[in-house]
Amino acid sequence: MTQSPMTQPPTPAPDFDRETAVTRRPGGRSIYDTDLPGAWKVGMGINGGLLLSVAARALSAELGEGPTPHPHPFSISAYYLSTSTAGPATVEVDTLRRGRTVSTASASLCQPGEDGTPVERLRALATFGDLAAQDGDIRTSAKPPHLPAPEECFGTEAAPAEFKAQSPLLDRVDLRLDPACVGWAVGAPSNKGEIRGWFRLPEGRDPDPLLLLLAVDILPPVSFDLGVPGWAPTLELTAHVRAKPAPGWLRVVHSTRNFAGGYLEEDAEVWDSTDRLVAQSRQLARVRLPKK
Amino acid sequence: MTQSPMTQPPTPAPDFDRETAVTRRPGGRSIYDTDLPGAWKVGMGINGGLLLSVAARALSAELGEGPTPHPHPFSISAYYLSTSTAGPATVEVDTLRRGRTVSTASASLCQPGEDGTPVERLRALATFGDLAAQDGDIRTSAKPPHLPAPEECFGTEAAPAEFKAQSPLLDRVDLRLDPACVGWAVGAPSNKGEIRGWFRLPEGRDPDPLLLLLAVDILPPVSFDLGVPGWAPTLELTAHVRAKPAPGWLRVVHSTRNFAGGYLEEDAEVWDSTDRLVAQSRQLARVRLPKK
Numbered sequence: 214m215t216q217s218p219m220t221q222p223p224t225p226a227p228d229f230d231r232e233t234a235v236t237r238r239p240g241g242r243s244i245y246d247t248d249l250p251g252a253w254k255v256g257m258g259i260n261g262g263l264l265l266s267v268a269a270r271a272l273s274a275e276l277g278e279g280p281t282p283h284p285h286p287f288s289i290s291a292y293y294l295s296t297s298t299a300g301p302a303t304v305e306v307d308t309l310r311r312g313r314t315v316s317t318a319s320a321s322l323c324q325p326g327e328d329g330t331p332v333e334r335l336r337a338l339a340t341f342g343d344l345a346a347q348d349g350d351i352r353t354s355a356k357p358p359h360l361p362a363p364e365e366c367f368g369t370e371a372a373p374a375e376f377k378a379q380s381p382l383l384d385r386v387d388l389r390l391d392p393a394c395v396g397w398a399v400g401a402p403s404n405k406g407e408i409r410g411w412f413r414l415p416e417g418r419d420p421d422p423l424l425l426l427l428a429v430d431i432l433p434p435v436s437f438d439l440g441v442p443g444w445a446p447t448l449e450l451t452a453h454v455r456a457k458p459a460p461g462w463l464r465v466v467h468s469t470r471n472f473a474g475g476y477l478e479e480d481a482e483v484w485d486s487t488d489r490l491v492a493q494s495r496q497l498a499r500v501r502l503p504k505k
Numbered sequence: 506m507t508q509s510p511m512t513q514p515p516t517p518a519p520d521f522d523r524e525t526a527v528t529r530r531p532g533g534r535s536i537y538d539t540d541l542p543g544a545w546k547v548g549m550g551i552n553g554g555l556l557l558s559v560a561a562r563a564l565s566a567e568l569g570e571g572p573t574p575h576p577h578p579f580s581i582s583a584y585y586l587s588t589s590t591a592g593p594a595t596v597e598v599d600t601l602r603r604g605r606t607v608s609t610a611s612a613s614l615c616q617p618g619e620d621g622t623p624v625e626r627l628r629a630l631a632t633f634g635d636l637a638a639q640d641g642d643i644r645t646s647a648k649p650p651h652l653p654a655p656e657e658c659f660g661t662e663a664a665p666a667e668f669k670a671q672s673p674l675l676d677r678v679d680l681r682l683d684p685a686c687v688g689w690a691v692g693a694p695s696n697k698g699e700i701r702g703w704f705r706l707p708e709g710r711d712p713d714p715l716l717l718l719l720a721v722d723i724l725p726p727v728s729f730d731l732g733v734p735g736w737a738p739t740l741e742l743t744a745h746v747r748a749k750p751a752p753g754w755l756r757v758v759h760s761t762r763n764f765a766g767g768y769l770e771e772d773a774e775v776w777d778s779t780d781r782l783v784a785q786s787r788q789l790a791r792v793r794l795p796k797k
Contacts, residue, residue: 287768288741288789290582292609292630294602309628310586315740317584319611319628336601336611338584338630340740340789347766350794352731354698355762406646439644448607448632449580451743453789455765470647471782473747474639476579478785490763493770495787497580497632497745502642 227416228252228385229427233263235271235304243306245271249324251299253382256444258296260382261496262430265291265450268320268337269426271304276316276341283316285422289339290451297334298324315342344422344457357488358466363389363411373398386431387415397437406439406469408432411462420458420485428463429481429494435467436477436500443501445477450496452481461486475500519708520544520677521719525555527563527596535598537563541616543591545674548736550588552674553788554722557583557742560612560629561718563596568608568633575608577714581631582743589626590616607634636714636749649780650758655681655703665690678723679707689729698731698761700724703754712750712777720755721773721786727759728769728792735793737769742788744773753778767792 225231232250237243247270253263269286277284307319317340323331360366366389369377376398377383389411396402412428413420420428429452434445464484471478477500483492517523524542529535539562545555561578569576599611609632615623652658658681661669668690669675681703688694704720705712712720721744726737756776763770769792775784 288584290584290630290741290743292580292582292601292632294609309584309625317586317628333601336609336630338582338628338741340584344766347768348794350765350767352764353762354764449582449630449743449745451582451741451787453741453768453770453787455763455768455770470645471747471785472644472646473642473782474636475642476639476745476747478745478747490765493763493787495743495745495785502640 227414227418229414229424230418233267233270235267235274237274243275245274245304245306247302247304249297249299249302251381252385254299255380255382259299260430261291261293261447261450262427264297264322264335265289265337265426265430265452266423268304268322268335269339269423271306272318272320272339272341273423275306275308276318281313283341283343285341285344286426286452286454287315287340287342288451288453289337289426290449291335291337292449293335293447294333300324302334303331314346315340344454353490355482355490357484358409358464360391360409360411360464363462365392366390366411367392367395387413388431394438397440402438402440404439406435406472408435408438408467410465412465413462419460420463422454422457425454425458425483425492426452428465428483429492430496432465432467434498435469435479436472439472441500441502445498445500448497448499450494452492452494454492456489456491458485458491459487459489472500475502519706519710521706521716522710525559525562527559527566529566535567537566537596537598539594539596541589541591541594543673544677546591547672547674551591552722553583553585553739553742554719556589556614556627557581557629557718557722557744558715560596560614560627561631561715563598564610564612564631564633565715567598567600568610571603573605575633575635577633577636578718578744578746579607579632579634580743580745581629581718582741583627583629584741585627585739586625592616594626595623606638607632636746645782647774647782649776650701650756652683652701652703652756655754657684658682658703659684659687679705680723686730689732694730694732696731698727698764700727700730700759702757704757705754711752712755714746714749717746717750717775717784718744720757720775721784722788724757724759726790727761727771728764731764733792733794737790737792740789740791742786744784744786746784748781748783750777750783751779751781764792767794
């Protein structure tokens, strides 16, 4: 803020930060107002990672205050209850335990229903802490993914027109999919159950713990790579944020090992530019098999 | 119940069923009474999977009733808030959404604190459904583990005396660890970050969806196999139950790929006697490194 506004116009906040902002209501209850952005729709509803980020912003505002601030999600579990729509929403935070190293809270995301009464979209439980206070010991045995350079990958501009029409959020992110995992887009899925890609915000804003919650659910459903088209609505998603990400691109790997009974487990790993595994997630999603 | 009590004495309920039983209180709120069993202690507190099973019993009682009964956990996420002790406890269930195929609820497990006011031990969110209603399509790519026969594995009677003294729950389960993963018990961990074993109830009661919630947290912490002794308290554990298990032994595999910053991700897979992957779980646990 030492630069003169005359010499450089103020940089507008990146879409992600502006469109997931929350404002605390005055009063005793911890209620945050927000406006769910239609620009992050994908298929029928708003992207699940975006909703998770909104809930986490309210949780961070609540738990990041006080004598032992816990601003960062260590673990967050979201249960999706009904389809979100663009427009006003509230997040009510209920703090369950304030601890020395971590604090735990519940968050309820609601929107007014057709008759005006609140309808719950998402309920989350989360434990927050301070990633800067973690020790530096790293014994991770997982290996970072090998991806072609971003400029050799498929950007969202290459997505099929039908897919783009259903996914306005593609304009909000800079996503580059590994060509080895995009055969499904032309009817030739690899059947390995894996999709890999680079991810960053188009404004060049560097990743932070909150953005990792968007990253874990930003790739297309891994069921596409198994030749099963159609959206896979998430029942539950749990994400662990394990470190502050370094500046630069993130690499995201989605995979599944258990597709059965009409449900799909989908794991995500997020790696930063220093090859640190900064987030892991798992979700349970419903898949509809095409009629034979 | 057609047999005469004269010819065959009634079989007592297995310890697990008796000791995780819940009783609904009369009245409008969904409060279930239970008595947390000291026999399931491990280290400082009561086993996390046992507490998850108690919460799931109350959830199943609540959501398993009605015109569209949803008796089985599809996904359950537990956040552990304080250390449980043997004795009376309540589980309060709050139903968030009753749906056609699944229902979602919150469960809060509390015990009276020193001054009598309730202290929350665990908060869970869960989506329940009917496993019998799932389709029969199975495309699981995960491979079942190879274990030596149960009689060639290490039973709990072989556990070191110090370990047994801290773990009364070893008397409640029939657990047989793969000899390849027990080097840690004699100071020679494999450092692979994996522990595998057979698991069943000693009474010969066959597994059901509820028992799978115990199974996902019944092996020793996988950090033992990384040469890090000491208990690893669970912050959060999410389990997905993916099918009704077939009768017989279960095989459980615990593994970790991300041990960093004083926290450990621990995954569990539970396989039934027909080689079906019936449950998966992931937890985030805190690990204390030995002083150098």
